[in-house]
Amino acid sequence: xxxxxxxxxxxxxxxxxxxxxxxxxxxxxxxxxxxxxxxxxxxxxxxxxxxxxxxxxxxxxxxxxxxxxxxxxxxxxxxxxxxxxxxxxxxxxxxxxxxxxxxxxxxxxxxxxxxxxxxxxxxxxxxxxxxxxxxxxxxxxxxxxxxxxxxxxxxxxxxxxxxxxxxxxxxxxxxxxxxxxxxxxxxxxxxxxxxxxxxxxxxxxxxxxxxxxxxxxxxxxxxxxxxxxxxxxxxxxxxx
Amino acid sequence: xxxxxxxxxxxxxxxxxxxxxxxxxxxxxxxxxxxxxxxxxxxxxxxxxxxxxxxxxxxxxxxxxxxxxxxxxxxxxxxxxxxxxxxxxxxxxxxxxxxxxxxxxxxxxxxxxxxxxxxxxxxxxxxxxxxxxxxxxxxxxxxxxxxxxxxxxxxxxxxxxxxxxxxxxxxxxxxxxxxxxxxxxxxxxxxxxxxxxxxxxxxxxxxxxxxxxxxxxxxxxxxxxxxxxxxxxxxxxxxxxxxxxxxxxxxxxxxxxxxxxxxxxxxxxxxxxxxxxxxxxxxxxxxxxxxxxxxxxxxxxxxx
Numbered sequence: 001x002x003x004x005x006x007x008x009x010x011x012x013x014x015x016x017x018x019x020x021x022x023x024x025x026x027x028x029x030x031x032x033x034x035x036x037x038x039x040x041x042x043x044x045x046x047x048x049x050x051x052x053x054x055x056x057x058x059x060x061x062x063x064x065x066x067x068x069x070x071x072x073x074x075x076x077x078x079x080x081x082x083x084x085x086x087x088x089x090x091x092x093x094x095x096x097x098x099x100x101x102x103x104x105x106x107x108x109x110x111x112x113x114x115x116x117x118x119x120x121x122x123x124x125x126x127x128x129x130x131x132x133x134x135x136x137x138x139x140x141x142x143x144x145x146x147x148x149x150x151x152x153x154x155x156x157x158x159x160x161x162x163x164x165x166x167x168x169x170x171x172x173x174x175x176x177x178x179x180x181x182x183x184x185x186x187x188x189x190x191x192x193x194x195x196x197x198x199x200x201x202x203x204x205x206x207x208x209x210x211x212x213x214x215x216x217x218x219x220x221x222x223x224x225x226x227x228x229x230x231x232x233x234x235x236x237x238x239x240x
Numbered sequence: 241x242x243x244x245x246x247x248x249x250x251x252x253x254x255x256x257x258x259x260x261x262x263x264x265x266x267x268x269x270x271x272x273x274x275x276x277x278x279x280x281x282x283x284x285x286x287x288x289x290x291x292x293x294x295x296x297x298x299x300x301x302x303x304x305x306x307x308x309x310x311x312x313x314x315x316x317x318x319x320x321x322x323x324x325x326x327x328x329x330x331x332x333x334x335x336x337x338x339x340x341x342x343x344x345x346x347x348x349x350x351x352x353x354x355x356x357x358x359x360x361x362x363x364x365x366x367x368x369x370x371x372x373x374x375x376x377x378x379x380x381x382x383x384x385x386x387x388x389x390x391x392x393x394x395x396x397x398x399x400x401x402x403x404x405x406x407x408x409x410x411x412x413x414x415x416x417x418x419x420x421x422x423x424x425x426x427x428x429x430x431x432x433x434x435x436x437x438x439x440x441x442x443x444x445x446x447x448x449x450x451x452x453x454x455x456x457x458x459x460x461x462x463x464x465x466x467x468x469x470x471x472x473x474x475x476x477x478x479x480x481x482x483x484x485x486x487x488x489x490x491x492x493x494x495x496x497x498x499x500x501x502x503x504x505x506x507x508x509x510x511x512x513x514x515x516x517x518x519x520x521x522x523x524x525x526x527x528x529x530x531x532x533x534x535x536x537x538x539x540x541x542x543x544x
Contacts, residue, residue, distance in 0.1 A: 013369060045418060045466075048362070073274070075369075076266035077283065080311070088353050089311040096265045103276070130466035134366055134416045140349075141284040143368045143414060145470035 002112065002156065004231075005119070006149035007126050008067060009039065010106035013075075014137035014144075015099065019197070026100045029070045030169055030214060031137065032196040033062050033240050034206070036109060039144075043125050044118065045132025052202040054118055061239035063110030063168040063229070066218035070192075071103040105137065108149065110168065110229075110237055123151060153232045160228060165220040168237035171198075173211040176226040177238070182213060183222035190216035198240055210240060241428050244364065244420040246512065247466065248430075250413035251458040251473045252287075253373070254441045255490060260403050260448040262286045262370075270402040271378060278375035278485070280407045284367040287411055291433060292344050294440030299432060301343055310342035310350050335359045339423060346423045347433055364419035365433060370411040373476070374484040374493075376404045403448075406488045408455065412473035415459075418466075434459065435544055438517055455490060457517040457542070464510035475500035479525065494523045494530075501526055501536065514539045 016028040016035055031039070037060070041051030054060075077097050084092040113119040125131065126148035136142045163183060172179050172193075184191060192214055199208040215221050230236050262282040263269035272281040295301040296309045303309075335352045338345055339361070345352075349363030382400045389397040415430060438454045460472060478484075480493035487493055504511055516533050518541070524531050533539050 011368075012371070071276070073276075075272070075281070075283070076264050078265045078285070087310075088351060091311070091313045094265075098266060103274075125466070128467065129470070130464075131468065132418050132466050133362070134414050134419070136366070140363065140366045141369055143366055143412065 002154050003151055004061075004063075004154045004229075005111040005123055005126065005151055006108060007111070007146055008106060008108050008149060009135075009137070009144055009146045010068070010104075011137040011142045011144040012104065013142045014102040014105045015142060016102075016138045016196075024098055024100075027072065027102055027138070028194050028196055029072075029102065029192060029216070030064050030066065030194065030196065030212065031107065033064075033198045033210075034200045035138065036062055036064075037200070039135050039137075040111070040118075040122060042133040042135045043131045043146075044121055050202075052200055052204070054115065055199075056202070058199075059114045061110075061112040063237040063239045065108035065110070065168045065237070066214055066216075067106040067108050068104055069217040070105075070214075073101055073103050074098050075101050101142075102137075108167075110239060112154075112239065123148075155230050156227065157230055158227050160226055161224065163222055163224050164228065164236050166223050166225070166228065166238060167220050167235050168239075169212050169214040170221060170223060170225070170238055171210045171240055172213050176228075177223065179213075181224040183224075186222060189219055189221070191221075192216055212240075241426040244415060244417050244425045244427055244430060247417050247462045247468050248415045249460045249462075249468055249470075249472045250367075250411070250415065250434075251456070251460075251476065252411040252413070252437050252454070253408060253456040253476075253495075254452055254454045255406065255408045256404065256449070256452045257406050257488070258379075258403050259451060260401070261407060261409055261452070263448065268402065271376075271404045271407075273376070273378065274371075278377070280372035280376045280404055280409065282370035282409050282411075284369055284411075287367055287370060287437070288344075288348055290440040290444060291347075291436035294436040294443060295343055295432060298439070298443070299436075306341045307343070308341040310338060310345045343429055343432065346425045346429050349419075349423065361423050362419050364416045364423060364425045365413060365430075366416075367411050367413040368473075370409045372407045372409050373478040374408065374480070374487055376407045377485045378402050379405050401448075408478065408487075408490075408493075410473045410476070412471060414468065434515075434517070434542060438544060453490075453519060454517070455519045455522050456495070459515040459542075460504070461512045461515070462510055463512035467507075467510045469503055469507060472500070475503055490519070490521045494525045496525045497531070498525070498527050504538075511538065515542045516540070517542050517544070 018026045037055045077099050078094050080091050081093050081095040082088040135144045137144045194212050197206045198210045200206050260271050264272045292309050301307045301309050338352050347365045349361040352359045385397040385399040441452050441454045477496040478493050479496045
């Protein structure tokens with residue numbers, strides 16, 4: 001029987017920049033898996049140039065559950081126009097950028113890591129509410145806080161053919177789940193889809209993007225994945 | 241000068257009356273409002289600007305004697321030597337030198353462009369977006385300007401603006417001792433940061449910011465390595481008999497610090513001390529009783 005760590009992370013505002021937006025930054029609704037690598041790296045104090053070394057070759061599985069309804073807002077930022085600023089810091093004139101933010105976000109993170117040292121250190125730090133570097137959701141001003149929920153035993157269920165209620169976000173372009181395996185008929189659900197980065201090489205070249213389906217208010221989604229994970233609490237999730 | 245070696249968290253409250261704490265440049269320069277909740281917003285960069293300008297104007301971080309501000313308005317430069325190309329070149333070739341002279345890079349980090357590449361320093365000091373502790377209503381003011389809108393006209397132009405009648409704004413920030421090693425942030429720098437927050441807020445004497453008054457500043461210092469409580473500002477509640485939108489003065493409410501005292505107490509073994517600055521007109525309540533910060537365990541007033 002495997003184990004995983006559960007913790008909540010939240011902030012007043014968050015911004016996970018969509019890689020295909022340049023001048024008007026839009027945000028994903030959920031933190032990409034690679035962002036969570038960075039946050040875990042900051043908690044553990046891994047160097048920002050090296051933390052990705054610890055998350056290569058599928059060593060880390062992460063599930064993301066949306067706890068607060070996804071709300072987006074725009075904040076107009078008055079930034080330095082670096083085209084005319086010497087050293088990018090001597091302000092000649094400014095440029096106003098409409099930036100999309102998420103508001104009052106809270107996510108539950110399911111965390112597994114093959115490296116016991118990383119896993120146990122994270123468990124200890126979450127439990128003691130310690131973080132080596134300051135953590136934020138996407139941008140430095142989105143300072144975040146976290147809470148350890150617990151360590152749970154988890155069973156991997158293979159060759160599933162039943163409909164189950166999944167608490168976490170779902171990847172639909174995988175060999176264990178496709179769009180047809182999701183029951184979109186539940187009336188009180190809002191379904192959204194984003195394509196987010198999942199894996200990244202140490203030089204920050206993204207090697208895997210995933211098509212993610214999630215429910216906007218954080219409700220469960222009924223689906224029929226061939227493979228899923230069941231916690232000792234009975235909660236069911238998919239790990240990215 | 242010793243490098244910062246302990247984690248601390250900051251809470252800073254200041255208020256403003258009949259003015260505009262942070263205009264939205266893409267929305268008629270209105271004060272920023274979270275439309276869903278009626279809460280007034282101030283960006284973290286506005287506060288950082290206040291601190292930088294104070295250190296530049298009053299603390300000699302103006303490019304002389306190896307003391308400088310990295311991110312600043314060109315119009316603030318008072319001499320041709322300082323913005324000369326030579327000096328920019330000096331910086332460009334030596335990021336160490338930027339770190340050594342620019343207090344704002346040591347505090348807030350920065351990106352230093354090099355030919356073909358750049359160096360990024362993560363700031364040990366970070367602030368959240370500032371938020372008012374109560375709902376505010378915008379007021380629209382119209383008046384007569386001092387000048388005509390063009391030459392040859394006989395009438396003066398009208399001017400219009402939006403202000404908040406009153407807003408008590410709260411900032412939460414964190415000082416990270418591990419990131420401080422990278423930028424060699426010293427305790428003296430943090431003292432100047434605190435002075436800049438307090439006095440810089442008072443010293444903004446432009447029309448839209450005049451009357452801003454710092455009301456409370458807390459710095460909670462931790463003895464336990466890497467530990468922090470987080471979101472300290474949220475442990476302070478504003479209590480008033482008036483409707484939130486009707487608050488017009490610091491006399492109209494009290495600050496309930498019961499939750500703050502409780503969370504500090506429950507982490508007693510990890511909290512080393514609490515430094516504070518307070519404006520005498522602020523009233524605090526703990527568990528229903530009036531309380532003074534100087535009577536609290538571990539609290540010490542900062543001398544500016």
